[in-house]
Amino acid sequence: MMGPAASSRLAPWLFLSPFLVIFVVFTLYPLARSVVLATHQTFGPEHEQYVGARNFAAMIADPLFWTALRNTFVFALASVFIQLPISLGLALLIERRGTPARPLWRILLFSPALVGVVFAAMIFGIILEKRTGLLNVMLHNLTAGAWNLDFAWTQQYVMSALIVASHWMFVGFNMIYFVAALQNVRRDLAEAAVIDGAGSIDRFRHVTLPAIRPVAGFVVLTSIIGSFQLFELPYLMLNQTAGPDNRGLTIVMYLYQVGFEVGDLGYASAIGWGLAVVLVVCTVVQRLLARREEAAV
Amino acid sequence: MFATRATPDRDGSPISSGVWILIVLALVSSAALAFWPSGRRDSRTMWLFAKPHQDTYTPIIDEWNRLRDPDIETILLGRAALDRRLLSSFLSGTPAADLIEAERQNAARAFTGSLDAVGFVDLTDRIDAEGIRSRINPPSFAPWMSRGRIFGLPHDVHPVMLGYRADVFEAARIDVDSIRTWDDFERVLRPLMDTNGDGEPDRYLLNLWETSTDHIEVLLLQAGGGFFDDAGRVIIDSPINARVLARIVAWCQGPRRIAADAPNFTASGNQLKAEGFVLSSFFPDWMCDVWKHELPQLAGKIKLMPLPAWDEGERRTSVWGGTMLGIPRSAVKSPEDFEELWSFAKHLYLSKDLATDLYRSSGIVTPVVEFWSDPVFDEPDAYFASQPKGRMYIGLAPQVPARTSSPYNTLALSRVQDALVQLSEETRRTRQYDEARLRERASHYLKRAHDMVAAQIERNVFLSSAGGVP
Numbered sequence: 034m035m036g037p038a039a040s041s042r043l044a045p046w047l048f049l050s051p052f053l054v055i056f057v058v059f060t061l062y063p064l065a066r067s068v069v070l071a072t073h074q075t076f077g078p079e080h081e082q083y084v085g086a087r088n089f090a091a092m093i094a095d096p097l098f099w100t101a102l103r104n105t106f107v108f109a110l111a112s113v114f115i116q117l118p119i120s121l122g123l124a125l126l127i128e129r130r131g132t133p134a135r136p137l138w139r140i141l142l143f144s145p146a147l148v149g150v151v152f153a154a155m156i157f158g159i160i161l162e163k164r165t166g167l168l169n170v171m172l173h174n175l176t177a178g179a180w181n182l183d184f185a186w187t188q189q190y191v192m193s194a195l196i197v198a199s200h201w202m203f204v205g206f207n208m209i210y211f212v213a214a215l216q217n218v219r220r221d222l223a224e225a226a227v228i229d230g231a232g233s234i235d236r237f238r239h240v241t242l243p244a245i246r247p248v249a250g251f252v253v254l255t256s257i258i259g260s261f262q263l264f265e266l267p268y269l270m271l272n273q274t275a276g277p278d279n280r281g282l283t284i285v286m287y288l289y290q291v292g293f294e295v296g297d298l299g300y301a302s303a304i305g306w307g308l309a310v311v312l313v314v315c316t317v318v319q320r321l322l323a324r325r326e327e328a329a330v
Numbered sequence: 331m332f333a334t335r336a337t338p339d340r341d342g343s344p345i346s347s348g349v350w351i352l353i354v355l356a357l358v359s360s361a362a363l364a365f366w367p368s369g370r371r372d373s374r375t376m377w378l379f380a381k382p383h384q385d386t387y388t389p390i391i392d393e394w395n396r397l398r399d400p401d402i403e404t405i406l407l408g409r410a411a412l413d414r415r416l417l418s419s420f421l422s423g424t425p426a427a428d429l430i431e432a433e434r435q436n437a438a439r440a441f442t443g444s445l446d447a448v449g450f451v452d453l454t455d456r457i458d459a460e461g462i463r464s465r466i467n468p469p470s471f472a473p474w475m476s477r478g479r480i481f482g483l484p485h486d487v488h489p490v491m492l493g494y495r496a497d498v499f500e501a502a503r504i505d506v507d508s509i510r511t512w513d514d515f516e517r518v519l520r521p522l523m524d525t526n527g528d529g530e531p532d533r534y535l536l537n538l539w540e541t542s543t544d545h546i547e548v549l550l551l552q553a554g555g556g557f558f559d560d561a562g563r564v565i566i567d568s569p570i571n572a573r574v575l576a577r578i579v580a581w582c583q584g585p586r587r588i589a590a591d592a593p594n595f596t597a598s599g600n601q602l603k604a605e606g607f608v609l610s611s612f613f614p615d616w617m618c619d620v621w622k623h624e625l626p627q628l629a630g631k632i633k634l635m636p637l638p639a640w641d642e643g644e645r646r647t648s649v650w651g652g653t654m655l656g657i658p659r660s661a662v663k664s665p666e667d668f669e670e671l672w673s674f675a676k677h678l679y680l681s682k683d684l685a686t687d688l689y690r691s692s693g694i695v696t697p698v699v700e701f702w703s704d705p706v707f708d709e710p711d712a713y714f715a716s717q718p719k720g721r722m723y724i725g726l727a728p729q730v731p732a733r734t735s736s737p738y739n740t741l742a743l744s745r746v747q748d749a750l751v752q753l754s755e756e757t758r759r760t761r762q763y764d765e766a767r768l769r770e771r772a773s774h775y776l777k778r779a780h781d782m783v784a785a786q787i788e789r790n791v792f793l794s795s796a797g798g799v800p
Contacts, residue, residue, distance in 0.1 A: 040345065044345060047345070047353070074789070074790065074791045074792070075421075076420075076421070076442055076443030076444070076447050076792055079447070080443050080447050080792065082791045082792070084791065087789070091785075094785075095785075096782070097782070162598055163591060164591075164598065164607075165598035165601060165602070166598075183590070183591075188541060188751075274543075274744075275744075277540075277541055277747075277748075277751040278748050278751040278752055278755070293414075293417065294740060294741075295442075295737070295738070295740075295741055295786070296417065296421070296439055296442045296737065297442075297789075297790075300789070
């Protein structure tokens with residue numbers, strides 16, 4: 034029989050075991066396997082050939098990889114520098130004293146996030162359609178027929194269309210984080226700043242911003258990671274293509290194309306690790322910047 | 331403060347008897363699932379992706395099942411689901427059906443590796459030994475062949491014609507017989523574009539756009555271009571391809587514009603077709619049934635004609651789509667397995683009943699040449715103003731261009747489409763529509779596409795060690 038001490042030691046592992054099994058089988062093993070795959074050319078488990086760093090060399094020389102990386106960066110920058118300020122602005126407006134019907138505004142602005150990426154992609158696909166799309170028809174009517182109904186938004190402005198669709202979905206979502214953070218800003222500090230004669234911009238800079246910095250850092254980080262994982266929205270909005278001249282091609286979409294449409298799992302793994310390196314670099318840079326600012330404060 | 335230590339049960343164990351019961355139940359059920367005998371299968375399964383195909387096959391399969399054991403059971407899968415399961419089966423050996431009806435793009439994935447790694451059984455020797463090769467329209471084998479071997483029985487031919495608004499053409503007294511080339515098409519029909527005499531087009535002659543990859547491939551194949559030669563070498567930068575791309579750009583913008591986009595399978599596209607915004611569209615045989623269902627209001631107003639040729643006397647058709655029936659290697663454990671499945675595959679695909687039913691239900695013309703004399707193909711079709719469309723498609727079937735089965739075809743098509751978009755954008759900027767210049771610039775962009783595809787194929791060590799691309 035097992036003694037009580039041994040049982041006590043064993044118990045946590047026993048409870049953890051379902052998670053551990055799933056984690057090892059579906060995360061740790063695929064992660065390790067993808068390292069091996071990235072150095073192989075494969076066709077099924079029985080047909081593998083070691084190619085060393087050829088997949089990585091091909092990735093660096095591949096213009097589509099860089100196109101995908103550039104597109105993804107543009108999307109990530111738009112998320113951080115356009116979407117998040119809008120989210121913060123909306124949160125500040127809603128949390129301002131005297132704003133009527135706050136819960137209603139929160140629900141209204143958050144509700145696009147409940148729609149789901151598939152529906153958002155379909156809705157924006159219909160809005161931006163050539164000739165019969167809502168936007169073109171509206172502009173055509175507003176300009177008394179001067180606007181060309183043939184204008185193809187999802188061909189001429191692919192990335193802008195994706196950014197607008199994603200902002201529509203996620204501005205309200207990120208706003209909720211900021212609302213929660215703003216509710217934790219110490220009221221006495223804000224009142225003391227008012228007494229000391231600080232204006233609204235100074236109060237924001239010296240009271241609000243330092244208080245919400247941890248949440249803002251988290252939102253920035255998750256936005257960057259989410260942006261680099263962008264796949265469903267362009268895939269569905271652009272009819273399962275990367276758009277004209279690959280203008281909507283993102284890193285994950287390229288990984289999917291190479292791995293599951295061309296069937297080159299080795300190269301897809303190399304792209305996956307390329308993406309991981311980019312994300313690590315972004316995270317480190319973001320953390321360093323955040324720390325420097327914290328130190329300055 | 332709260333203690334985080336586990337509190338022992340009455341008998342000293344930190345795990346209560348209830349938890350032990352849960353653990354035992356979990357272990358027992360897992361073991362039962364893992365070791366439960368799967369039982370002997372008493373039927374063979376066939377995956378397919380098209381409901382009309384399933385409906386057409388049902389009576390033939392019912393008859394087969396009445397007379398023979400084991401039964402054949404069809405399983406309808408979404409196209410994407412079939413694609414994933416097939417790829418998963420080829421790459422990881424996950425279970426697949428005993429027979430698989432696959433589209434060209436799905437099947438081509440099987441040909442990425444070495445010949446001995448192709449997931450379908452090589453049928454070449456049996457097809458030759460049983461004289462099946464000579465019974466089938468030769469181009470229909472092409473998408474299912476890799477490195478000279480055949481891996482599937484062809485289901486169709488899919489010749490392409492041009493469907494046009496007969497009501498509009500006839501009101502304008504257009505004689506379609508006078509349209510033999512694309513140049514004729516532009517010249518003869520251009521006056522139809524301006525309906526109110528203001529000098530601006532109110533409708534367009536052709537349903538085509540620079541982003542419609544299917545249409546681009548149809549035109550490239552018709553012109554004798556394409557992406558790979560018979561030996562599997564990349565030929566994307568060929569002068570024929572440059573000519574086609576240059577012409578597509580000229581058709582979509584500038585003073586020679588005759589084309590507009592009315593996408594297939596969309597409500598907005600159908601609305602534009604119904605309104606007569608585009609006066610003609612590419613019609614593979616299977617498209618006839620799509621129009622009948624989606625645009626019933628155009629019954630009697632549409633007629634078919636052979637595609638205008640690129641040059642006088644050249645090919646008047648192309649090809650779009652394709653399906654095959656293959657036997658996955660995983661389904662064949664013994665020679666008896668193969669014989670059983672092969673017998674059924676032949677019974678289904680080489681059946682005259684299927685050929686006529688398939689035509690009646692979906693407009694698809696059989697690739698089995700000996701059935702082409704059946705009177706069903708001469709029946710007038712009311713939707714197409716009583717034209718005998720079956721006979722018209724059969725007349726073009728021998729001219730259908732052969733296609734590659736390369737797993738890199740989709741990739742090549744994407745890169746060629748990129749080249750077309752780049753050429754198109756450059757032309758929008760420069761507004762230089764001279765055909766010679768357009769061809770020169772098309773060659774430039776196609777060379778880039780060519781190099782990218784060649785580089786991708788070059789990396790495939792399985793194909794290079796096997797002596798070339800499929």
